[in-house]
Amino acid sequence: MAxxxxxxxxxxxLGECSPAERKVGRVLLxxxxxxxxxxxxxxxxxxxxxxxxxxxxxxxxxxxxxxxxQAALRAELDERNxxxxxxxxxxxxxxxxxxxxxxRTGPAGLLAYGREVFTSAVDRTLAEVTPHDLERAVQLxxxxxxxxxxxxxxxxxxxxxxxxxxxxxxxxxxxxxxxxPVERTAQLSSLGRRDVxxxxxxxxxxxxxxxxxxxxxxxxxxxxxxxxxxxxxxxTQAEVVLSSQVGAPSPYDSLVPTLAVVETVxxxxxxxxxxxAHGHMQGGEETARRLGLT
Numbered sequence: 001m002a003x004x005x006x007x008x009x010x011x012x013x014l015g016e017c018s019p020a021e022r023k024v025g026r027v028l029l030x031x032x033x034x035x036x037x038x039x040x041x042x043x044x045x046x047x048x049x050x051x052x053x054x055x056x057x058x059x060x061x062x063x064x065x066x067x068x069x070q071a072a073l074r075a076e077l078d079e080r081n082x083x084x085x086x087x088x089x090x091x092x093x094x095x096x097x098x099x100x101x102x103x104r105t106g107p108a109g110l111l112a113y114g115r116e117v118f119t120s121a122v123d124r125t126l127a128e129v130t131p132h133d134l135e136r137a138v139q140l141x142x143x144x145x146x147x148x149x150x151x152x153x154x155x156x157x158x159x160x161x162x163x164x165x166x167x168x169x170x171x172x173x174x175x176x177x178x179x180x181p182v183e184r185t186a187q188l189s190s191l192g193r194r195d196v197x198x199x200x201x202x203x204x205x206x207x208x209x210x211x212x213x214x215x216x217x218x219x220x221x222x223x224x225x226x227x228x229x230x231x232x233x234x235x236t237q238a239e240v241v242l243s244s245q246v247g248a249p250s251p252y253d254s255l256v257p258t259l260a261v262v263e264t265v266x267x268x269x270x271x272x273x274x275x276x277a278h279g280h281m282q283g284g285e286e287t288a289r290r291l292g293l294t
Contacts, residue, residue, distance in 0.1 A: 005230055006076055007032050009061060017060060023047040024057040032236075036073045040066050079230070104249075114249045118256050121245035125257035126264065129242055137224050137240045138268035144171060144276070146196045146222075149187065151177040151212060156200035159226065159258055163198065166266045169284055170277040177212070188212065193220035201225065201232035202246065202253060213237035226258060 010025050017025060027047040028035045035043070044051045055066060063069040104113045141148060148167055152160030160176065167174040178184050191197075197216040201209045213223045213234045225238035228246045235241050242261050248254035270277050288294045 021057040125244045142272040147173040150198040152200035191219040195221035
């Protein structure tokens with residue numbers, strides 16, 4: 001299995017902690033990741049516990065002390081913020097092969113390496129998506145009373161469009177968030193309780209996505225996030241978080257596992273809408289036929 005992020009490790013271990021230690025964990029998660037770089041005294045004061053309680057909490061996580069915990073957080077953030085250039089410079093990108101003697105050069109070697117990396121990444125990704133998150137994403141995106149708005153990033157906007165095009169074939173009230181400032185402002189200003197924002201945001205996260213998600217939540221809407229294992233900052237605003245592995249044979253993060261998650265969500269929406277999806281698709285096909293677009 002892929003390494004668990006520090007934030008996820010804290011969430012999973014809260015049940016093992018004493019009540020005082022849980023206070024420390026919740027304070028850390030509420031301000032993550034900046035809270036991890038505060039002093040022991042500051043964390044203890046904010047959590048209303050003693051300094052030794054903070055130390056016991058990080059010991060429970062497996063760290064020798066608070067500096068050890070902060071060093072691990074710095075290393076994770078370096079990885080979280082890695083660019084294709086830094087990955088290229090560092091080398092060793094992608095997933096490790098079971099046999100380091102495998103030749104990754106040439107067509108045959110590259111195909112074998114790609115098969116191993118992508119198969120493993122898709123398998124781990126789908127294994128780590130919880131049934132509850134998948135079910136809730138399908139419910140929100142299939143609800144005909146809700147309006148769907150999708151937005152992505154530098155590369156991930158392609159997946160926002162891909163999911164949006166599928167949704168448009170199955171239901172009404174689906175739109176992409178426009179790029180032009182006046183149109184974008186107008187759409188965001190009209191958000192309300194029936195809106196669902198779908199965000200695709202991967203490492204080297206884009207700051208505007210957090211603001212957009214905040215606007216949706218403030219208006220009473222819901223946020224569905226597709227992201228990587230390090231989790232976009234949008235995760236603090238999201239009702240549903242669907243994370244994916246991004247390991248690849250190149251320095252560029254792979255979105256192959258993300259596509260697998262998207263198509264799994266689409267399959268769930270088709271099943272949820274049933275005859276309504278079928279009827280909507282028939283209507284679209286008839287319109288396209290009359291326009292000569294088929």
